Amino acid sequence: MTGLRRFTLTAGLAAAILAAGAPAYADSSRCTSDSGCAGKATFASYGEVFTVYDQKADGHSAALLYWLPDGVGPIYVWNHSGNGTSVKADLELPEGSWVTYRVCLGEYGTKQIIASTCGATITDYA
Numbered sequence: 001m002t003g004l005r006r007f008t009l010t011a012g013l014a015a016a017i018l019a020a021g022a023p024a025y026a027d028s029s030r031c032t033s034d035s036g037c038a039g040k041a042t043f044a045s046y047g048e049v050f051t052v053y054d055q056k057a058d059g060h061s062a063a064l065l066y067w068l069p070d071g072v073g074p075i076y077v078w079n080h081s082g083n084g085t086s087v088k089a090d091l092e093l094p095e096g097s098w099v100t101y102r103v104c105l106g107e108y109g110t111k112q113i114i115a116s117t118c119g120a121t122i123t124d125y126a
Contacts, residue, residue, distance in 0.1 A: 028124045030103050032062070032117045039063065039079075039117070041103045048091040048126045050077060050101070057083035060117075061108040064089070066101035073100075080108035093126035 027044050031037035039062030040053040054062040061080040067073030079087040093099065104118040 028122055030101065030119050030122050032103050032105055033119050034117060039103045039105050039119075041077075041101060043099065043101065043124045045124060045126055048093045048099070050089040050091070051086050052077050052079040052089070052103070053086045054079045054081065054083055058105070060105040060114065063104045063106040063108075063113055064101060065104060065113070065118075066099055068093075068099060069097050076111070078106070078108050078111075091126075095126055097126050098123050099126065 027042065029040060029042040032039040036056055038054070038056035038058055038060070040055055041062075041064045042051045042053075043049070044051075050064055050066070052062050052064045061078050063079075064077040065074035066077070068075070077087065077089040079085060081087065091099065100121055100123045102118050102121040104113045104115070106113040106117075
């Protein structure tokens with residue numbers, strides 16, 4: 001095999017291995033269980049940032065509940081600023097680690113979650 005063909009084959013193999021070993025990134029979002037999506041959260045994998053939206057003037061706060069791989073959780077991020085607002089939470093997660101979350105409505109003053117409003121959980125990756 002000539003030097004040029006060996007280099008091309010080696011470079012191609014290295015690129016394939018690097019591509020296969022790269023972690024998958026997926027941005028995701030979830031809403032509360034109501035059909036109007038009164039509360040919503042998005043997760044941006046790159047940078048590990050949650051954004052919690054209050055999307056309905058219903059007197060309730062939007063609440064994000066999330067769990068980490070080390071068993072910590074739920075951790076709460078409240079958006080109590082009212083309809084049409086958003087709150088960001090910047091996490092520091094090791095690349096490739098997971099975070100599981102769901103969105104609910106609640107009463108910020110008493111820190112009470114309204115369980116019947118909680119949407120489905122989802123797991124995403126940093």
